[in-house]
Amino acid sequence: MKYGQILVTGSAGFIGFHLSKRLLEDYDVSVIGIDNMSNYYSPVLKEKRNEILMNYENYRFLRLDLSDWDKLIGSVDEDIDLIIHLGAQAGVRYSLENPWAYIQSNDLGTLNIFELARRRNIDKVIFASSSSVYGANKKIPFSEEDRVEKPVSLYAVTKRANELMAWTYHYLYGIKMLGVRFFTVYGEFGRPDMAYFKFAKKIMEGKPIEIYGGGKLKRDFTYVSDIVNGLIKAINADFGFEIVNLGNNRPVELNYFVSLLEEYLGREAKKIYVPKPKADVEITYADISKAKRLLNWEPRISIEDGLKRFCDWFLENLEWVKDL
């Protein structure tokens, strides 16, 4: 790896944790992690992930809010070669309740990260975007060439705005920018606000789960180690400004997904079918030909293998994960 000092924002988050751990374990690099440990979902889980990272000598953690420019510029004083910006207010549905949190963390926070890159002459920024920028596009699979002008949630708006800001920072200052559109990422130490995690909890508690749109909605579930592999490939890739999909390229119906959870958890789900919320889309489906070309990346873990791993982890850790 050609970079020595890497800044990872959102390092106590789901993807940031897995990426930081892989970098510290497999490469000769130092990681500076930033997270505000927001209480959007269980801070206990974030503390747990961060404790694991703190065991690595080359990890330094800064607890701060990305929207606080003075604190950010004042705290990050070492030479940084590369930023991987994953810190954000995530979640589509919560953006209906609290749109302000999204503008603050995702737009102001991202602007601050790009400005930090400019002032500190940082060569490259890789930042998290999302499949949600495709909105309710009917044309599948979703290609980076598709028009993305009609986001259907405030979350998607902020992610699209990040891509536009990144272009401007590349154009004006020559910073290498890669926006990575993740497609529904799942796995161990995952997010308790996401459907797969909520379903697993409720199934184990014998409580009913709410399934949208008759279970016919399709998601291109992508296993977290595949996302980490994609980010590692991105670190080593050459680019000026690019946007790239990282998805499994095999959308599955929610009904099938739930049947796998039932099988691996060894319990039957009590299902309640409810209408699809307006901000949820019918399908996500990644065209990954650009990721293959640009990053030489493709996913390796099938939904069946990935969910089995998640469920095994969930059952082994039931004692504490049930309370998240």
Ligand code: NAD
């Ligand atoms: P996550 O919520 O687990 O991680 C994000 C982390 O950022 C959290 O630990 C949170 O505390 C931190 N954070 C939030 N606001 C902050 C702020 N203002 N200052 C500092 N830290 C802040 O989410 P994740 O699933 O790991 O997602 C990582 C990135 O990928 C996010 O940008 C998210 O929008 C994007 N993404 C995720 C998915 C997915 O399915 N998990 C899909 C598409 C895009």
